[in-house]
Amino acid sequence: MVxxxxxxxxxxxxxxxxxxxxxxxxAPGLVLTAHHVARPGKGSAIRVRSEGSxxxxxxxxxxxxxxxxxxxxxxxxxxVGAGMPVVRFGELVSEYPGRRPLCEASGFPSAMRRTDDDxxxxxxxxxxxxxxxxxxxxxEVDGSLPVQGSGWGGLSGAGVFCEGVLVGMVLLTDGxxxxxxxxxxxxxxxxxxxxxxxVTDRTGMPPRLQAADLRPLIxxxxxxxxxxxxxxxxxxxxxxFSGMKSVLDDVEQWCNxxxxxxxxxxxxxxxxxxxxxVAELLARLTGxxxxxxxxxxxxxxxxxxxxxxxxMLASAxxxxxIAVDVAEARLPVVRELAATMADRHDGHKVRILLLxxxxxxxxxxxxxxxxxxxxxxxxxxxHVPPGEAFGDHSPEGIxxxxxxxxxRRIRLLHQAGHxxxxxWQKTVxxxxxxEFGDGVEHAQQHTVVYHHVAAxxxxxxxxxxxxxxxxxxxxxxxxxxxxYLRQMAQAHLSEQVKDELLRSLVLAQYLAGAQTDQDAGAVxxxxxxxxxxxxxxxxxxxxxxxxxLLAAAYPATDLAHWSSIGEPLAAALLTEVExxxxxxxxxxxxxxxxxxxxxxxxxxxxxxxxxxxQPELAAGAHRAVAAAPARLLAHAINTLTxxxxxxxxxxxxxxxxxxxxxxxRQPGADPDLYRGALLLLDHMRQPxxxxxxxxxxxxxxxxxxxxxxxxxxxxPESGPTATAxxxxxxxHDHATRxxxxxxxRTGLTLVKPRVSRATRFFVTLFALMDLxxxxxxxxxxxxxxxxxxxxxxxxxxxxxxxxxxxTAASLIGGHGPTREPIAxxxxxxxxxxxxxxxxxxxxxxxxxxxxxxxxxxxxVFTLGLFAVTFAWRIxxxxxxxxxxxxxxx
Numbered sequence: 018m019v020x021x022x023x024x025x026x027x028x029x030x031x032x033x034x035x036x037x038x039x040x041x042x043x044a045p046g047l048v049l050t051a052h053h054v055a056r057p058g059k060g061s062a063i064r065v066r067s068e069g070s071x072x073x074x075x076x077x078x079x080x081x082x083x084x085x086x087x088x089x090x091x092x093x094x095x096x097v098g099a100g101m102p103v104v105r106f107g108e109l110v111s112e113y114p115g116r117r118p119l120c121e122a123s124g125f126p127s128a129m130r131r132t133d134d135d136x137x138x139x140x141x142x143x144x145x146x147x148x149x150x151x152x153x154x155x156x157e158v159d160g161s162l163p164v165q166g167s168g169w170g171g172l173s174g175a176g177v178f179c180e181g182v183l184v185g186m187v188l189l190t191d192g193x194x195x196x197x198x199x200x201x202x203x204x205x206x207x208x209x210x211x212x213x214x215x216v217t218d219r220t221g222m223p224p225r226l227q228a229a230d231l232r233p234l235i236x237x238x239x240x241x242x243x244x245x246x247x248x249x250x251x252x253x254x255x256x257x258f259s260g261m262k263s264v265l266d267d268v269e270q271w272c273n274x275x276x277x278x279x280x281x282x283x284x285x286x287x288x289x290x291x292x293x294x295v296a297e298l299l300a301r302l303t304g305x306x307x308x309x310x311x312x313x314x315x316x317x318x319x320x321x322x323x324x325x326x327x328x329m330l331a332s333a334x335x336x337x338x339i340a341v342d343v344a345e346a347r348l349p350v351v352r353e354l355a356a357t358m359a360d361r362h363d364g365h366k367v368r369i370l371l372l373x374x375x376x377x378x379x380x381x382x383x384x385x386x387x388x389x390x391x392x393x394x395x396x397x398x399x400h401v402p403p404g405e406a407f408g409d410h411s412p413e414g415i416x417x418x419x420x421x422x423x424x425r426r427i428r429l430l431h432q433a434g435h436x437x438x439x440x441w442q443k444t445v446x447x448x449x450x451x452e453f454g455d456g457v458e459h460a461q462q463h464t465v466v467y468h469h470v471a472a473x474x475x476x477x478x479x480x481x482x483x484x485x486x487x488x489x490x491x492x493x494x495x496x497x498x499x500x501y502l503r504q505m506a507q508a509h510l511s512e513q514v515k516d517e518l519l520r521s522l523v524l525a526q527y528l529a530g531a532q533t534d535q536d537a538g539a540v541x542x543x544x545x546x547x548x549x550x551x552x553x554x555x556x557x558x559x560x561x562x563x564x565x566l567l568a569a570a571y572p573a574t575d576l577a578h579w580s581s582i583g584e585p586l587a588a589a590l591l592t593e594v595e596x597x598x599x600x601x602x603x604x605x606x607x608x609x610x611x612x613x614x615x616x617x618x619x620x621x622x623x624x625x626x627x628x629x630x631q632p633e634l635a636a637g638a639h640r641a642v643a644a645a646p647a648r649l650l651a652h653a654i655n656t657l658t659x660x661x662x663x664x665x666x667x668x669x670x671x672x673x674x675x676x677x678x679x680x681x682r683q684p685g686a687d688p689d690l691y692r693g694a695l696l697l698l699d700h701m702r703q704p705x706x707x708x709x710x711x712x713x714x715x716x717x718x719x720x721x722x723x724x725x726x727x728x729x730x731x732x733p734e735s736g737p738t739a740t741a742x743x744x745x746x747x748x749h750d751h752a753t754r755x756x757x758x759x760x761x762r763t764g765l766t767l768v769k770p771r772v773s774r775a776t777r778f779f780v781t782l783f784a785l786m787d788l789x790x791x792x793x794x795x796x797x798x799x800x801x802x803x804x805x806x807x808x809x810x811x812x813x814x815x816x817x818x819x820x821x822x823x824t825a826a827s828l829i830g831g832h833g834p835t836r837e838p839i840a841x842x843x844x845x846x847x848x849x850x851x852x853x854x855x856x857x858x859x860x861x862x863x864x865x866x867x868x869x870x871x872x873x874x875x876x877v878f879t880l881g882l883f884a885v886t887f888a889w890r891i892x893x894x895x896x897x898x899x900x901x902x903x904x905x906x
Contacts, residue, residue: 022178023068023136025104026123027097029054029090029174030064030073039124040065041176041183044103044220045434046094048076049186049206050174052086065090067097068136080215085201086188089215094434102572103220105237107182107229108204109145109154110314112364113332116325117142118230120156122187122198124175139172139198143179145230145334154185156198172198180576182229182237204312221426221433223254226303228314228337233323234330235316235339236574243435244501245494246571246583248423248473249466251292252317256422256469258297259415260408261290264399268298271397272313272338272368278358279393280351280369282344284376285401287630288464288585291372292317294401295340302338315339315368319575321532322350327357333364344371345379346622352383355392378663406465415465416454420472421447427476449479453490470494470585491589498586502570509566517550517597524594525606526567527587528623529616531578536616537564543609549598588627591634603637608645618652625656629665635672643676646694654701674698770890777891784888787881791818791851794874798854814854821847822885830889844882851878 025042029050038054048065055063057078066073074097076090111117123138141158156177170189177185177200185200206212207226216224222241239250248255264283271281285291295317302313315338330337341351351371358367369392373380376398387395407415424447431445454471474490477497487493499516502523506514525544531537538560545555555563571580582590594602603624607617621638628635642649653673674695681691772780795815825844855874 022121022123022138022176025098025101025176025178026068026125026136028066028073028125030066037125037171038173039171039175039187040090041174041186042067042098042101042104043089043183043216044094045098045101046092046096047079047216047219048090048092048097049176049183050088050090051186051188052081052083052088054174055081055088055090057081057088063090065092065097072096079219080211082206082209082212085205085209087186087201087206087209089212089219091219102240103222104176105182105227105229106203106207106224107179107184107227107232107237108202108314109143109179109184109230110228110333110335110337111230111329112145112334113329116230116329117144118179120177120179120184122156122172122175122177122200124172124187126170126172141198143177143184143200153188154200154202156185156187156200158198179229180232182227182232184229217429219433221430221435226314227316231314231326231329233326233576234319236319237316239574239580240572241430241433241435242501242570243427243430244570245473245477245498245586248426249469249494249583249585251290252296252574253426254293254296254300255426256419258293259410259418259465260406261294261297261401262408264401264405265294265298265301268294268370268399269301271399272298272302272336276366276393278355278362278367278369279397280355280371280387280395281397281399282371282373282376282380283399283401284373285405286374286403286464288466289401289403290406290465291401292340292342293406295338295370295372299338302336313338317342318350318354320530320577321575322354323576324353324357327354328361330354330367331358331362331364333367336365337367338370339367340370340372342372343626345373345375346626348379348383352386355387356390359390359392403464412463412468416468416472419469420449420454420476423469423473423476424449443480443482445476445480447476449475451475452478452485453493466585489589491586495586495589495593498582505570506566509569510562514563515550518545518548520590520597521545521548521550521594521602522563522567523582524587524590524602526571526579527581527590528606528620529612530581530619531616533578534564536613537567537578539611539613539616543606543612546609547598547602547605548594549601584626587623588631588634591624591627592631595634595637600637604641604644607638607641607649614648614652617649618655621649621652621656625669628669632668632672635669636676639672639676640680642673643680646677646690650694650697654698670698670701772891780884780887780891783881783884787878787885788819788822790877790881791822794851794855814850818847818851818854821850822882823889825882826885826889827893830886830893847882848875848878 027040027042027048027050029038029040029048038050040048040050040054043049055076055078057063063076063078064073065076074092076092076097078088079091080089081087119140120143121138121140123136125135126137126139139156139158141156143154143156147153147155154177172187173189175187176183177187183203185202186206188199188201204226207224213224216222220241222238225238227237228235236252238252239247241247241253247253268281268283271279283291283294299313299315302315313336314333318339318341330339339354341347341354344351351369355369358369380398384395387393410418424445427445453474454468470490474484474487474493477493478485478487481497481500484493484496487496499520502519503516506519522541522544525540525547529536529540529543531540541560541563542555568579571582573580581587591603598605606612607620612620624635624638628638638653642653650673654670656669677691677694677698680686681688681695792815795818799814821843825847828843852875855878
């Protein structure tokens with residue numbers, strides 16, 4: 018990131034030498050530089066000075082390697098780099114020439130040096146193939162260059178950045194300048210003994226590599242901070258991995274299979290450890306010597322990935338693992354990603370691992386689509402049972418180990434200077450008294466995250482007795498989070514902000530997310546307007562300050578504008594904010610005019626996920642939809658993609674229907690608007706729609722100007738937002754009415770399903786065979802029966818049986834499973850009569866005693882009627898509501 022590189026540039030000085038060099042600020046008080054620049058142990062004191070500073074600070078060596086020509090220096094963090102966030106470590110993995118990102122290194126080369134503060138930036142490109150784990154990067158510098166290599170003296174030790182991520186450290190060549198610099202990759206430093214520990218001790222966070230050039234696509238690890246959200250984040254890996262060994266082994270084996278591209282699914286209810294499983298899998302695969310001699314790379318797909326950059330994944334120099342969280346709500350993204358990879362794959366193997374709560378109803382349809390696009394076999398699924406993360410640990414063991422791990426990480430964060438606020442009235446100790454963890458040994462039925470929450474709550478309640486008055490462990494964590502936010506607010510805001518407004522804005526940030534500055538401004542304006550305890554519309558100055566605050570408190574791990582509070586705390590925050598605002602916050606927020614449609618969709622999706630376990634929190638969203646169905650109903654229906662349980666989907670739709678019904682009875686309600694909305698909702702509530710259909714297809718709805726737009730279901734785990742494209746200006750006559758009210762549906766139309774030729778052929782063949790058999794059996798019974806009245810009466814069975822057969826097929830095939838009595842009466846009468854006819858024919862047959870004739874004919878003609886029913890639907894069609902005038906049938 019241009020500009021950010023210079024801020025991390027420090028000058029390395031020596032008291033008794035006139036030489037100078039460059040260093041890179043890894044974290045406040047922690048500097049990475051070249052060993053030959055620092056010259057530790059040579060009798061000269063080392064001092065460092067950060068960019069723009071007038072003073073310097075003495076530094077000590079905390080790690081060194083002469084072999085790699087690298088050293089870590091520690092100085093006073095209040096003097097060197099105060100307030101600077103911990104740098105992100107990474108590597109370059111993609112060989113795609115069309116999107117090779119710009120790299121840069123800043124420092125003090127002697128040929129360009131004019132003053133002590135004259136920082137110069139060298140920009141260029143690096144091909145990842147030059148920097149495998151046994152070699153060095155070749156940094157090809159753009160622009161003007163020194164004639165002699167000595168002119169670059171002083172740049173040694175400079176950090177090399179790509180997309181704001183530190184990927185290497187400059188090491189200069191000797192002799193004549195050849196238009197390139199040498200740089201040691203960070204992957205080599207990470208593999209060196211003691212480096213990771215030294216960084217951890219000074220930053221409070223174990224360093225982890227991320228694919229820097231894939232940052233438009235891959236989320237990075239979270240920045241260390243003293244918040245409940247960070248401590249519970251699975252990617253922070255605060256608590257050691259436990260259990261799930263067999264699942265982890267199976268997924269790793271799938272990764273190492275021979276397929277070039279493949280897609281698989283990991284399922285499990287919330288809190289079972291699916292995301293933590295992926296983090297552990299990446300730790301395994303990225304270790305040296307794994308994956309056919311090459312370490313893997315990868316991570317979680319960004320919440321709003323740059324789809325134009327997908328070819329970079331298909332040109333990776335290393336094997337890649339791409340995890341997609343909440344995949345059931347991101348099916349369009351998965352389809353596009355897999356299609357691009359299948360069409361343009363010319364790199365190393367790629368594995369796309371989908372995380373979801375269940376397989377149905379979305380996976381069968383997606384799998385067929387992936388297989389048709391040659392995106393691998395796509396037939397592997399893995400399930401994490403609720404207690405799998407326990408392994409051989411008891412609930413007591415999980416709780417105790419989690420408490421020790423949280424205490425260890427909190428001490429590291431304290432040591433690294435992240436301690437803020439009044440939370441820490443006492444020392445954090447691993448043996449803090451139990452309060453919320455009391456009785457945890459009997460809580461085997463709970464998921465592993467329950468025990469982690471209880472352990473962290475006990476630590477925080479002991480450190481700050483004020484928190485112990487809370488009744489629930491989640492309330493303790495939320496109170497600690499609010500203390501963290503208050504301290505951040507003091508550092509970023511010029512005026513004090515009410516706690517109620519701050520909580521409302523943090524909730525709005527979680528619900529809607531933001532990809533751009535414009536998105537963030539819309540969220541802040543809508544959140545402030547929905548808060549009863551705010552002070553009216555925010556001024557631009559206030560919006561800018563609040564934006565800075567939220568971005569600093571919850572920094573994005575990808576190229577989004579910001580991240581958000583963690584999902585475990587979001588439900589508690591939603592409950593508190595709704596209570597503070599008289600149950601109107603969600604309703605007012607979703608209807609705010611400044612909120613784009615993409616962020617309304619994301620907000621409804623986030624609420625739908627929360628309300629799967631706390632359905633009472635959905636009332637505000639239902640009222641908002643009922644108040645503005647033209648704007649919100651299609652978005653609400655699209656949230657079905659997050660309801661993997663059809664029962665939850667029905668509850669969501671039933672709640673909206675009740676709210677619509679109440680709203681329609683109010684004076685001034687548009688009858689056509691609400692009649693159309695209820696018809697659409699009733700259609701979506703049919704079992705065939707919610708259980709068997711591909712519900713990832715978007716619903717067409719109007720934008721604010723009344724014209725139809727396609728709303729794609731999207732769901733980031735922490736507040737992503739989709740991209741919406743504005744339609745052309747509306748037609749004047751229909752600018753304020755949704756498409757379903759252009760003209761009420763007045764009838765039904767026959768719609769034929771799309772089936773393959775093979776299906777059509779075999780279903781038709783079996784149906785014709787059934788009808789032929791019906792004619793033959795009825796005719797034979799009429800001619801063979803030795804009854805005085807058979808010649809007159811039994812012949813009537815032929816037209817009667819044919820009529821009943823076709824009537825039953827048309828009723829069931831044309832309308833689907835129905836509760837109308839006539840359909841079931843016709844079906845039972847048809848089967849009963851033809852079974853009796855066959856039994857009459859076979860009276861003289863010698864059948865085994867255990868095989869009555871009526872059971873044989875009943876089974877045969879039941880299967881035959883089933884075939885005729887589906888043949889009717891294929892050739893004639895199924896009745897569905899006719900489209901309104903102007904709509905496409």
